Amino acid sequence: MIEKSPMKNYFQNELPNEVMIYTFKFIKIPIDLAVSCKRWSSICKDSQAKAEWIIFQFGRAHCLFHAVRLGPTFMSVEVARAIISKGGILSRYFTQRLHIHYGSYDPKLIELKITHSLGQTDVERIRALQQITIPWASNLPIFVYIFLLEEASKLFDGDWHLKGNDMELFCRLSGSSYPINDASTILEGNIEEIKNLILHMKFTPFPPRKFDLKLYSSEGYLPKDGYENDDCLKIISRAILIHKDLVQLWKKIGYHEICEDINDFVIKGALLILFPSAQPSRWIMPDVNSVKEQLTELIDLGFQLNYSIIFDIFQFFESRLDDIGKFLIDSLTEIKQEPQDCFVRKCLAEAQNPAKLKKNSNIINFFAKYLPNTSENKDSFSLY
Template sequence: MESLYNELRIEIFKFVDTPISLALTNKKWYAISQDPQSRADWLIFKYGHAHALFHAVRLGNSFLTSEVLHSLLSKNAIISRYFIQRLLMHFGPYDEKLIELKIEHNVNQVDFDRIRAFQKKLSSPWASNLPLPIFTKLITAGYNILNDENLVIKGNDMELFHFLSAGPLVINQAPQKLFQNLADIKDLIINKKFVPFPPRPKPAHEDTVEYIQLMQSRAHEEYPPKDGYENSRQLNVIARAILIYPDLVTLWKEIGYYEICSDVNDLVMQGALLILFPPTPPADWERPDTKIVVKRLKQLINLGFKLTASVMEEALHLFEHKLNEIGDVLLESFQIIHKKKSKSAIASLCLIQAIKPERSHRKTDLLEFLNDRIDQPEKAMKNALECYKVGFRYNTFSIKKIKIRSLSVHSNLYYWILKKFGPNSEATQKCFEDIMESRIWIDLKSQEILEREIPDHLTRCAFNAICSIYLEFCNERIPFKANYLQYLTLVNNEEIIRPLFEISLPNLFGLELKCNSYKIDYEYNRPEIDNNENNKRKYTDMNEQPEHPDRSGWIRLLEDLQTLVNNNTDITETFRNNFEKFLERITSSQNQEINEEVCPKRLKQ
């Protein structure tokens, strides 16, 4: 019976994303996590036969033992000539003493900075700290499995594939050259087991200095990358070859590389559309109709590629400047392929991808295009915002402890939503909650170190975006809700508090506004928004709100807040002063309607 339990545990173990979390639960799971067969099964199940060895090496010598390697090879994990070549490129540590001496004796400041930067990137490149016995066993296995005593290990099969597939030639001239080299390409795949390394996972977008530095370093990284992953330039070589000769997919699947379609899915599908709609069309080019687009996409889908929401949105984004010409052709083609979905549903799926944080929305053509083709645009936008958790994320205690709280999506999107749907829209309110929490987080960090304007890690650009969009929303008289108050009592910055007491609450209680708008001193650049009369009419009904919908809630809150202000030391002095000034205004108001609703005696106590 115990043997059966162990088999079940091994089977369950395969499905765990991070085995360490399961291994720490008890001794039995720990024993399973140490079992070579379990580790090999987990690698193959998670990464496939083609990439199992790459990830085994990446996970390091604490994971890849001689027994695990033996188990992987016995389960037919693919070992290619390219894998051996890359292993030899990366194996072994760098001579840090030599690097230090070069830095010490180098008089060229440019070289000094370059070498120092290089030294910082030396932390365990892929395969560099592989134990010698494992390295030797991998090399030996490569020779044995590939059955080639004259194995060309001082080469680079990715570069070889690039030339064989006519990579240096323009796409119109490439097919002829590729077909001339087809026998060599087949030999490279079938006999040398050529498989590109897996694509690098995309890091989650952050408005941090570290994220910007990471993306800049990747944009200018040397080949092959130190982390071992294949970069997009090399994967584009693979995708381009597939578009010229789709049967390459079948060849790769024959050797067990079933992940080929998922590895280059987006590149292949986008590449197909770029060939159909070239950026610089030749003189004899004719615009493809829906039938031609659908036929080409279905050919690729039959091979195993997928027309995902990401692919569809990326295609529309790619042709954003041509949406008036080809946008509807693309959308109709997508709808024909996804028969069960309406155009509105497809546009809604694309909208989720279109508002991802890394999009700057300097142009809003795509947003306008999708918005005009969605049946219920505000509802679709609310759903899209929920996918990125736009709104309040933290309570008044946890917000003080988090490392960074920036905007969930780009401030230009919030600006577009504000202008498109108006300040009373539920989608706009969600955006304002997200903006407010980010702005308050900045203030809390500045209270910790008074001389620090921008919190650590946050970029100057993100700081300006948060501060400016907050004031832009306030200038549009966005209503402050009663639940905002618990956050605002923590604030020390007049710029954050004043809009509540000088615009929002006076507007709610019918008092004269002492300030109509605030000057914005932060650098920012907003897109032009097309707010024509049709748009205004479209959202008029949606933005109509009951008169003073939140007044009664605010009255109760203000009544209770007076006692809290006098007794709670966590409330900032800035908030107290602004609250007392407003309290004096409202209790001395000559507005009969307010006097009937507000209990002056209680407020004045």
């Protein structure tokens, strides 16, 4: 007879459930844990444990989105109730999007559209849709769908506009279609409505796609995979650049991932305001202190100026490097508080990052000009 190990026996019989649930939420991919013993298998199916796990892994603002994304094997009425009771954010925008996405697609109709469509663009778009095996919320159990709508109707009462679109409402209130100077006036005039939208309607954007998903997903509106459209995230980023206190409003309701979600858009947007592509007749080149002040303010809010985004910045301004490239290096090295050669080396290291869409020889050659002319640097540069 094979004896159980003391550790396995301890997990199966002695470790309190509360401790196991607490431990469970730290496990990134818990499937292996689920098959290790009966108690862990039971914990993995427990609605309270699932709620703790999804909130810890994805945050209060995005936990319901990901719970729906994981499908009926994860999501149930009990899990949804536990997520909300533990502080998961049920926003009006979430229910609006859920209502739009809910329900399965007719595969026969999709196939007929592919067969008879005359436009190549439509064919490619529909085939891209087919590549998404299960569109977001299409397989959500109906009882969960009804429960979430009922909870929202109680939470928002007379202000629950299921056929509305809080993302579009935010875009209009923030003047997204206007030049930034006009948008600033519009946003400040609507700031109380925007505050109400965030604080009371719990408006938060859906999560952005991770880089690897962007390579395989279409970016239409509304994306069938449920993730937020980049254009919408850029609009939110511009609104934050106009009125930086919006970050604190979102953090106040528990959306602590706001800076991470739109970090690149905000940093690039700040520099684009300082160095507009269509320069006004009265535009004056900012000095190093102006750039430092603008970016430091954003960094203090929680945004990051890492070398991945720095390399992207130089890619973004590639056509203007002859005019502002040296100035960007001076400004960013001042913020990073690093010697120029160290700064340039770290930027060049990003050129070898496989996560980048492309390597640009023009940018690499630009950086190479700012390395000391030593044999060591020549050998290093040959790697690029």
